[in-house]
Amino acid sequence: MKTITLGKSGDQPFKIKGIGVSKVHATVTIDDYGRWIIADYNSTNGTFVRNETTGELMRVGPQGMQISEMTFIVLGADNSAGCCFYAKQLINPGDYVDEHLYMLSKKQEFDKEEDKVAKNARWVRIIIFAIMLLFTIGTFVYQYGFNNGNTSSDLFTIYRGLSLLTMGASSFYDAQGKRAKIMKKRKLFSQCPNPECDRKLSNDEIENLKCGRCQK
Numbered sequence: 001m002k003t004i005t006l007g008k009s010g011d012q013p014f015k016i017k018g019i020g021v022s023k024v025h026a027t028v029t030i031d032d033y034g035r036w037i038i039a040d041y042n043s044t045n046g047t048f049v050r051n052e053t054t055g056e057l058m059r060v061g062p063q064g065m066q067i068s069e070m071t072f073i074v075l076g077a078d079n080s081a082g083c084c085f086y087a088k089q090l091i092n093p094g095d096y097v098d099e100h101l102y103m104l105s106k107k108q109e110f111d112k113e114e115d116k117v118a119k120n121a122r123w124v125r126i127i128i129f130a131i132m133l134l135f136t137i138g139t140f141v142y143q144y145g146f147n148n149g150n151t152s153s154d155l156f157t158i159y160r161g162l163s164l165l166t167m168g169a170s171s172f173y174d175a176q177g178k179r180a181k182i183m184k185k186r187k188l189f190s191q192c193p194n195p196e197c198d199r200k201l202s203n204d205e206i207e208n209l210k211c212g213r214c215q216k
């Protein structure tokens, strides 16, 4: 079993950045079974870990929480103003290979989600267009084929109603809202893995597995 103290006077293998970090802020314990437990040590501004799915930061209490080597930890603020690092830095400082690969896999996950939204939005447009086309043709066939060119006002009322309805259908699939959600997740998962660098990495940097500023 091994316990690492995190904080301004902690024994983590990197310099603590962030004004909100207490002297003794939190502990990470790796037990004999290889389980990682993080616990807050009555810190002033809190200890947080990132949710793997949503990217949101969750507060860690003094009772502790099980994490993995790839858990993203933030000390002293519930945003990037805190001291941010991946748990793995505590045992393997300065090596960011796994972190970059993790960020890349997340990026690819979001790319896939975005593709799906684009595909669905395209289908919605195609279906709306097909319905409109069918009713336009139907209206003309009825008017000239069966009604000797006389306009049936009832039919046009129905036609106009359907046009509005199909237009409204496109708002049922909120592609823009879905894209905004993915964009937000991208930001939450793009923090540079180096604890001394607080940059959000661009898509290109994530693809290249390297931060442009700290070159790590």
Ligand SMILES: [Zn+2]
Binding pocket: 192, 193, 194, 197, 198, 199, 211, 212, 213, 214, 215, 216
């Ligand atoms: Zn960096």
